[in-house]
Amino acid sequence: MVAMTSSEAVMQVFRGAAPFIKPDSKYSLGSFINYKKKSGENVGRLFKCSSMYRQFPAIPTIRFENFRSKRFESSSCKCQNAESVSGFTTENENGTWFVDNAKEFNTIQGQSPNLFGSEDVHKIKKENESSLSDGIEQEAWDLLRESIVTYCGSPIGTIAANDPTSSSVLNYDQVFIRDFIPSGIAFLLNEEYDIVRNFILHTLQLQSWEKTMDCHSPGQGLMPASFKVRTVPLEGDDTATEEVLDPDFGEAAIGRVAPVDSGLWWIILLRAYGKSSGDMSLVERIDVQTGIKMILKLCLADGFDMFPTLLVADGPCMIDRRMGIHGHPLEIQALFYSALMCAREMLAPEDGSADLIRALNNRLVALSFHIREYYWVDLKKLNEIYRYKTEEYSYDAVNKFNIYPDQIPPWLVEWMPNKGGYLIGNLQPAHMDFRFFSLGNFWSVVSSLVTVDQSNAILDLIDAKWADLVADMPFKICYPALEGQEWQIITGSDPKNTPWSYHNGGSWPTLLWQLTVACIKMDRPEIAARAVKIAEGRLAQDKWPEYYDTKWGRFIGKQSRLFQTWTIAGYLVSKLLLANPEKAKILMTDEDSEIVNAFSCMITSNPRKKRGPKNSQKTYIV
Numbered sequence: 001m002v003a004m005t006s007s008e009a010v011m012q013v014f015r016g017a018a019p020f021i022k023p024d025s026k027y028s029l030g031s032f033i034n035y036k037k038k039s040g041e042n043v044g045r046l047f048k049c050s051s052m053y054r055q056f057p058a059i060p061t062i063r064f065e066n067f068r069s070k071r072f073e074s075s076s077c078k079c080q081n082a083e084s085v086s087g088f089t090t091e092n093e094n095g096t097w098f099v100d101n102a103k104e105f106n107t108i109q110g111q112s113p114n115l116f117g118s119e120d121v122h123k124i125k126k127e128n129e130s131s132l133s134d135g136i137e138q139e140a141w142d143l144l145r146e147s148i149v150t151y152c153g154s155p156i157g158t159i160a161a162n163d164p165t166s167s168s169v170l171n172y173d174q175v176f177i178r179d180f181i182p183s184g185i186a187f188l189l190n191e192e193y194d195i196v197r198n199f200i201l202h203t204l205q206l207q208s209w210e211k212t213m214d215c216h217s218p219g220q221g222l223m224p225a226s227f228k229v230r231t232v233p234l235e236g237d238d239t240a241t242e243e244v245l246d247p248d249f250g251e252a253a254i255g256r257v258a259p260v261d262s263g264l265w266w267i268i269l270l271r272a273y274g275k276s277s278g279d280m281s282l283v284e285r286i287d288v289q290t291g292i293k294m295i296l297k298l299c300l301a302d303g304f305d306m307f308p309t310l311l312v313a314d315g316p317c318m319i320d321r322r323m324g325i326h327g328h329p330l331e332i333q334a335l336f337y338s339a340l341m342c343a344r345e346m347l348a349p350e351d352g353s354a355d356l357i358r359a360l361n362n363r364l365v366a367l368s369f370h371i372r373e374y375y376w377v378d379l380k381k382l383n384e385i386y387r388y389k390t391e392e393y394s395y396d397a398v399n400k401f402n403i404y405p406d407q408i409p410p411w412l413v414e415w416m417p418n419k420g421g422y423l424i425g426n427l428q429p430a431h432m433d434f435r436f437f438s439l440g441n442f443w444s445v446v447s448s449l450v451t452v453d454q455s456n457a458i459l460d461l462i463d464a465k466w467a468d469l470v471a472d473m474p475f476k477i478c479y480p481a482l483e484g485q486e487w488q489i490i491t492g493s494d495p496k497n498t499p500w501s502y503h504n505g506g507s508w509p510t511l512l513w514q515l516t517v518a519c520i521k522m523d524r525p526e527i528a529a530r531a532v533k534i535a536e537g538r539l540a541q542d543k544w545p546e547y548y549d550t551k552w553g554r555f556i557g558k559q560s561r562l563f564q565t566w567t568i569a570g571y572l573v574s575k576l577l578l579a580n581p582e583k584a585k586i587l588m589t590d591e592d593s594e595i596v597n598a599f600s601c602m603i604t605s606n607p608r609k610k611r612g613p614k615n616s617q618k619t620y621i622v
């Protein structure tokens, strides 16, 4: 109802908004061939490249083997270095992120502590720290380059993990869309644009794939979770091979989850590519414009929903196993909002897209209102919920979703700091998921889904709850973990998601880069720098794990892959951005005056406003 009454006001505000693309681009779609899989059970359509490699495996497995042994040598040597200037992992809760390791330094050098004055020690320590850091960064770059996957001789992505110690590869040998984002950003920041451009174009080809599971097809705009470059014998010629792209839209993934986030990330990366390379020809291409529209159409399609948030099944994003996030999980809403903002900037104005742009603008306003108003919790809001009346049948209900105060979990009553707040994980009728989900909160700051005050409050909370959210390894994917019967029921007794492991409260170093962008946006980079420092003391030494376990993030995760690419790339992006904070702009979107205007028009033009609680307008800040 809110969106309906606001649409006119919104469109007035947006009328005449002029996106920058000229609609004179050429149309070009990748070619594909029919290919019958060897097993004979499945007929899929695989993209192939035009050039061929005669009896030559295109996926360089032998090359990886060579790198593996080389890498072990170099990391064990780095490991010694890392230990020798330890102290990074011990941080105090009050925010001292340059840890005094003078004592260790002197011991290593075999000197008496008194031989150096404190200034000398500090200087030498700094130099030592920065050369250690340079060494780790260099190792990260080497590993990132080793993870590159080529297709017909060109780089098109990075493999998810390159772990020689793992007995089962599962799908970690594939290029995941979400995992490639930090890799892509690292390459953009290093002015290596080709791999990102190739990735964008090849994944675009996969979007129009015919995908079915048990005779059912999802929407056309769906992007795959991952893809693999396969080398297959050339049909009709036993002596030749060719490379094909083989995507997975969830039809093979564990749990058969559709990756809702892939298309959203694709749009975000596309904008970042344009902003950082200055090459607007890519976004102007008609096939790219069509790709953006297909993703938008799928996301903006009308359904049964009363909420402007996207309704999804469990595991549609980074958390791709059952974790009780089905419904309207924050991570998807933050990425959705960000993708809408990015698409709005990139869409070419043409007659055919007027309806789409109108729907997009309406959704932006309704979505930000909904999240700012109903997902937000701080001490004051918690107290309001605590005193909620229930079973209110009326248009002006205060407790619109019929939340019973007993739902407030005991941990939260203790945990909520006096200063700070955050967005809850999910909101459904009669249900608030109060868990703190990091990625959704970070990306809400980055995309301006939340207000400036709310953004600062999120960072205040991170600061106040450092010991829980960062501890010995940044950053907890969510807090707290599900335990006991809750774990049994919600995860289905998932042995991979036991308390404080993996998605269930595990610590994921890849989240560092998203924390960094959020901190830079709010001009508080020191928070991210402090977290990077902690990670830097362990990542290379531990061989770049995928995730860490335990409440303090002390152990390398039970089933964690080593040499996980997005751990490596996430670290690099954080370092590069902290060194050049202005470059983070390629990922941020600012709340523009059009949205602010539309937002206030929406409130004043809502005929039901009069029936709302008298002070309802005061609960959010525009």
Ligand code: GLC
Binding pocket: 160, 161, 172, 176, 178, 179, 317, 318, 319, 320, 321
């Ligand atoms: C795991 C993670 C997922 C990631 C994939 C590849 O399935 O849950 O987020 O994309 O591994 O690294």
